Amino acid sequence: MNPNEKTHKMKPMVRHVAGLLVLVCFGAGLLVAGLRPASSAAPAADADDPHYEYMDNETCGACHQEKLRDYQSSFMGQTPHDQVFRQFYAAVNARGKPDGIGFRAFKPKGASDCASCHTPDVVLDAGHELSLEEAIKRGSKGISCDYCHTIKDVKVIFDPKTGRYDTRIWKMVTRARGEVKRGPLKDAKSPFHKTKFSPIHVKSEFCAACHNNQEHLLSLDTYHVWKQAFDKGVVKQTCQQCHMPTGGKDRPIAIGGPVRPASQIHRHFFHGGHNAEMVKKAATMKAEASRRGETLVVNVDVTNSGAGHTFPGAATLRNVILVVDAVDEDGKPLAHAGSRKEVLPPLAGVGHSPRDFGGHVGAMFARPFATKSGKAPTGGFNADHVLFDTRIYPGQTAHRSFHFKAPASGHARVRVRLIYRWAFKPLVDKKGWKMDDIVIFDRKLTA
Ligand code: HEC
Ligand code: HEC
Ligand code: HEC
Ligand code: HEC
Ligand code: HEC
Structure with a gap:
């Protein structure tokens, strides 16, 4: 002002x-x-x-x-x-x-x-x-x-x-x-x-x-x-x-x-997707890593345990991403050994910043709208169809599994992050908006 x-x-x-x-x-x-x-x-x-x-x-x-x-x-x-x-x-x-x-x-x-x-x-x-x-x-x-x-x-x-x-x-x-x-x-x-x-x-x-x-x-x-x-x-x-x-x-x-x-007395903050404390109330997460022969398996459960509607909320630009990293004892990344479904879409960010997760192993929870020609994200005003709806409904749990090639010797170290964004990063980048990631969980596992 x-x-x-x-x-x-x-x-x-x-x-x-x-x-x-x-x-x-x-x-x-x-x-x-x-x-x-x-x-x-x-x-x-x-x-x-x-x-x-x-x-x-x-x-x-x-x-x-x-x-x-x-x-x-x-x-x-x-x-x-x-x-x-x-x-x-x-x-x-x-x-x-x-x-x-x-x-x-x-x-x-x-x-x-x-x-x-x-x-x-x-x-x-x-x-x-x-x-x-x-x-x-x-x-x-x-x-x-x-x-x-x-x-x-x-x-x-x-x-x-x-x-x-x-x-x-x-x-x-x-x-x-x-x-x-x-x-x-x-x-x-x-x-x-x-x-x-x-x-x-x-x-x-x-x-x-x-x-x-x-x-x-x-x-x-x-x-x-x-x-x-x-x-x-x-x-x-x-x-x-x-x-x-x-x-x-x-x-x-x-x-x-x-x-x-x-x-x-009712507070009038109306906290929502822009407030880290509020966002952290929405979810609980369970993560475990184990070996099956040559393969390292990471299982993650994300539960909407605190929002009275979908997580993330309705606004079609909001998104939650699960980012999974696995390295050997020397810190060398393990090769991904799962399907394309275990990889994040471009809406998670396309570029070279450490926050651009498109193509990284993980999963996205969101409901992006697309135009008739398939352009996403867009607003409700010219939405033709829902690209996908992976938001988590109240009380529901989303199960996701990720697969890597297990290291030949020594332990594998795994990092699982759950991150909330009030808008898709490619849109934020194009607009020149300022957005901090809200890290809801950052877990480290060994297997
Ligand atoms: C989006 C609608 C909305 C706006 C804007 C809003 N209020 Fe409220 N307000 C409510 C609702 C709904 C309640 C009742 C909440 C309940 O009891 O569950 C309430 C409760 C109250 C109460 C009763 C006491 C209490 O704490 O419950 C007062 C006084 C009040 N508001 C004053 C204000 C003032 C002053 C403003 C502007 C600075 C304001 N409100 C803005 C919706 C609104
Ligand atoms: C001169 C002081 C004053 C101003 C200005 C004022 N209020 Fe109030 N308001 C009060 C008082 C005092 C109460 C009653 C408090 C109580 O009983 O605990 C009250 C009560 C309320 C309630 C509770 C009603 C209910 O039955 O739940 C609401 C809602 C409210 N005010 C809204 C507003 C809004 C909106 C405005 C501006 C348009 C406003 N007030 C301006 C003093 C004021
Ligand atoms: C008159 C229309 C209207 C009413 C009534 C209304 N809202 Fe809103 N609400 C909005 C709009 C518009 C925004 C978005 C504001 C913006 O970001 O520009 C919003 C934003 C919010 C947000 C913040 C979202 C975020 O991510 O920061 C919350 C939470 C919220 N409203 C809750 C409520 C609750 C609870 C009630 C009922 C007590 C309510 N609203 C009633 C129109 C309304
Ligand atoms: C059990 C508690 C709970 C109830 C009930 C609840 N919310 Fe929420 N709400 C949350 C939490 C936690 C978040 C933050 C996580 C998220 O965005 O999903 C949130 C986020 C939001 C947001 C921001 C998300 C977005 O898309 O921008 C809005 C707006 C909102 N709620 C409105 C409402 C309205 C309207 C209702 C009633 C119809 C409601 N909430 C009922 C807990 C609740
Ligand atoms: C039916 C009511 C409604 C209509 C119509 C509506 N909005 Fe909103 N808008 C909201 C509410 C409620 C929120 C915030 C709650 C949420 O995030 O779910 C919001 C949030 C937004 C936000 C996100 C703001 C932020 O800070 O994150 C944008 C951008 C927006 N609206 C643009 C528009 C545009 C452009 C139109 C017209 C094409 C429009 N809205 C029509 C209710 C409405």
């Missing part, structure tokens, strides 16, 4: 805090006047005010300071301004040069569904798709505190006959914009806004409004996979229970609020 933007941001905030004081006094005035019949308050709480203007996150954060800090560090809190999203949308590289990779290379003009989830406020106002350029021009505040906390209901629309979802956001989401902030508490009282307990806020369907996307393919299937695993009892938690964890000390949730038990 440049310094000008920052000062630009400060002004509305000062204005809002001043407004806030007026409102607090006004609110107290109402309390003193005190006599509002309950019957007139009830319908107002559920009505949607089309003239209501969403407040800035900073205004809410004046009292909800921890929430604001958490949310500003999240990716969801940055959209639509995060650079990876913008550059993939605009089909430009990190230096801003058109590179033919991304949405605008496929459809140079006009509206699309991108704005629906990345700038839901203005798309819901319009009631139809907008281009991102137009959504920004209309002053979208992205996915804001006020957007989420004035949602009244979310309906998941699925047609069992066709097996397809209708994921158009204006069909799924009902809003109740206005002074009532909805959330999980039944006894919250705020001097700044009214509050209302909202059952939808504690359900995964709340997140399904955006974490499920039916295009030609189901390009984001996070909710779909979660729902099937949850109904079978394989996954026991909601999205919120894993992604908005409780804990820490008992404390207030707002300045001026009472101290609440930590079990009522």
Whole structure:
């Protein structure tokens, strides 16, 4: 952010805090006047005010300071301004040069569904798709505190006959914009806004409004996979229970609020594929090496033991790679003695850096999309087919075996690494993005 933007941001905030004081006094005035019949308050709480203007996150954060800090560090809190999203949308590289990779290379003009989830406020106002350029021009505040906390209901629309979802956001989401902030508490009282307990806020369907996307393919299937695993009892938690964890000390949730038990306080980090700690919670790995005559066999089991959906997640650029190295006692690499299936595809990296694993012994867990002519990876917008789907479903274990020519004398030393990447390395290289590998496991074995 440049310094000008920052000062630009400060002004509305000062204005809002001043407004806030007026409102607090006004609110107290109402309390003193005190006599509002309950019957007139009830319908107002559920009505949607089309003239209501969403407040800035900073205004809410004046009292909800921890929430604001958490949310500003999240990716969801940055959209639509995060650079990876913008550059993939605009089909430009990190230096801003058109590179033919991304949405605008496929459809140079006009509206699309991108704005629906990345700038839901203005798309819901319009009631139809907008281009991102137009959504920004209309002053979208992205996915804001006020957007989420004035949602009244979310309906998941699925047609069992066709097996397809209708994921158009204006069909799924009902809003109740206005002074009532909805959330999980039944006894919250705020001097700044009214509050209302909202059952939808504690359900995964709340997140399904955006974490499920039916295009030609189901390009984001996070909710779909979660729902099937949850109904079978394989996954026991909601999205919120894993992604908005409780804990820490008992404390207030707002300045001026009472101290609440930590079990009522939900962190707003929304950690996912960009967070090493979160990614490491998803998997467990078992690896063993043994000899069968002249052959060294390495067996690896990777289990999705901690994600409530596939591992890696739905976004079609994410990938997990298993990298297997075997050397003799002098450190000389052992010859690979297995099939081509035991070798990593070019999507693991093509080049000469030590992180380019294409052609190396190993396995990839991912679901890359391909265009009609077979180009991969691509986004859901011009996906023709799934190249392969080797993601690991909740509770499932992927078994992989690798074969090498055993050393004539002495031990073989084996190294097995499980690495997470939020995007395929060849794409990251072409775009000029910065990406660190998240090493989930690095095991050493001898046989
Ligand atoms: C149905 C809602 C929805 C639509 C429509 C949608 N997105 Fe997204 N997008 C998401 C969600 C949710 C995530 C992050 C979650 C995930 O990784 O599964 C995301 C993540 C991304 C990311 C990765 C960002 C990162 O930092 O890793 C890119 C790039 C992206 N979207 C581009 C697009 C483009 C371009 C379009 C339009 C062609 C689009 N999205 C349409 C919901 C949507
Ligand atoms: C003047 C301070 C103040 C401001 C500004 C403020 N809040 Fe609150 N908010 C509170 C207090 C106090 C509570 C109640 C705390 C409690 O009972 O523990 C609260 C409660 C809430 C709740 C819980 C409702 C429930 O029933 O679960 C939500 C959600 C909420 N605020 C959202 C927001 C949003 C969104 C904004 C910005 C549009 C905002 N707040 C601005 C002070 C504030
Ligand atoms: C993507 C939607 C979303 C956004 C954005 C969001 N929240 Fe929340 N918030 C929730 C959900 C969902 C819960 C309830 C979680 C649960 O109980 O399982 C919640 C809970 C709360 C609560 C009740 C207390 C608690 O800790 O559970 C407050 C207060 C609150 N949010 C304030 C904020 C503020 C302030 C912001 C912006 C800085 C914000 N929220 C941004 C979805 C959101
Ligand atoms: C209005 C649409 C919308 C709603 C509602 C929504 N999300 Fe998101 N979410 C997104 C988008 C878009 C992104 C990607 C942001 C980016 O990277 O630009 C995202 C990103 C995320 C990420 C981070 C992914 C990563 O790899 O860093 C997590 C985790 C997440 N959301 C969880 C949730 C949960 C849990 C809920 C429900 C409480 C929820 N979201 C509700 C649209 C939404
Ligand atoms: C049992 C805990 C658990 C539940 C339940 C869960 N998640 Fe996750 N989620 C994880 C873990 C662990 C990761 C990191 C590993 C990964 O990316 O698969 C993750 C990653 C993600 C990501 C980032 C991956 C990507 O593709 O960008 C998103 C987005 C996300 N979850 C959204 C959701 C939504 C939406 C739901 C509910 C429908 C949900 N999660 C339910 C544990 C959970």
